[in-house]
Amino acid sequence: AQRRAAHAERMQALGQLAGGIAHDFNNVLQAVQGGASLIERRPDDPDGVRRLARMVLEATGRGVTVTRRLLSFARRDELRAEPVEAGALLAGLCEVLTHTLGDGVRCSTEAPPGLPALLADKGQLETVLVNLATNARDAMPEGGTLRFVAAAETVTPDAPHPLGLAPGGYVRVAVSDTGTGMDAATLARVSEPFFTTKPEGRGTGLGLSMARGFAEQSGGAMAVESAPGHGTTVTLWLPEADIPSPMPAARPEAVRPAQA
Ligand code: ADP
Numbered sequence: 001a002q003r004r005a006a007h008a009e010r011m012q013a014l015g016q017l018a019g020g021i022a023h024d025f026n027n028v029l030q031a032v033q034g035g036a037s038l039i040e041r042r043p044d045d046p047d048g049v050r051r052l053a054r055m056v057l058e059a060t061g062r063g064v065t066v067t068r069r070l071l072s073f074a075r076r077d078e079l080r081a082e083p084v085e086a087g088a089l090l091a092g093l094c095e096v097l098t099h100t101l102g103d104g105v106r107c108s109t110e111a112p113p114g115l116p117a118l119l120a121d122k123g124q125l126e127t128v129l130v131n132l133a134t135n136a137r138d139a140m141p142e143g144g145t146l147r148f149v150a151a152a153e154t155v156t157p158d159a160p161h162p163l164g165l166a167p168g169g170y171v172r173v174a175v176s177d178t179g180t181g182m183d184a185a186t187l188a189r190v191s192e193p194f195f196t197t198k199p200e201g202r203g204t205g206l207g208l209s210m211a212r213g214f215a216e217q218s219g220g221a222m223a224v225e226s227a228p229g230h231g232t233t234v235t236l237w238l239p240e241a242d243i244p245s246p247m248p249a250a251r252p253e254a255v256r257p258a259q260a
Helices: 002-041 046-078 086-100 122-138 184-189 207-217
Strands: 082-084 105-110 118-120 144-155 168-177 221-227 231-239
Touching (some): 002 046, 082 122, 086 105, 086 122, 086 144, 086 168, 118 168, 118 231, 122 144, 122 168, 122 207, 122 231, 184 221, 207 221, 207 231
Parallel strands (some): 105 144
Antiparallel strands (some): 082 118, 144 168, 168 231, 221 231
């Protein structure tokens, strides 16, 4: 019954997705069509042609962003899970993001020594984290701090987990910003496909729905906490990879999940 409900939810999400695609693509095609027909009409005005060509390029760039995100949404069934060291992944990402997120946005990472590897599609995880970081940057126009915090968490069989996580070991990755935050009405809708509050052409509304789909497909979950003026934290729970740790001494038996 749970699987059927998940399927129905996914079909509904795909329906919303299809409607959104038609809308987004129409905008892109209109911009390309308009730009090209204006260029055709005045080929002797190099400045004008250059400006119109830039407009066409920007529109096609938006189209590429939408298709890329759509493809990762559609390919959710083809995730290739592998053990991922979250600490190393986040530190590397932070370094790249410091250069790409722009002035005034600091990035920091925190991961405890001996953190178990998580099990997920590494490329998809990176894409999801970059999308979350982009959202964080967009929420901090005056600058601020983007923080990645990884930690181990065990879900025990004695109480149902509020997010429906099955008992076992998880690696929790929290992405926090010190940005604008969201009001309750926005927060309630964030993981709907194509829900965006960003101006036309800036947001596709797929970032968080994709992140949630990825986490659930990987056997984990996602949660979003936010308060206006206090920033936002998006947390992903991903299952722990069941492999021997390279540093057994750093993983005391006491914090290991009980094997059912
Ligand atoms: P997009 O970023 O393309 O709008 P998302 O699904 O990633 O799509 O986000 C949906 C909406 O959720 C955003 O338009 C924004 O209103 C809100 N949101 C997401 N992340 C944050 C954040 N870190 N801070 C504030 N608002 C956010």
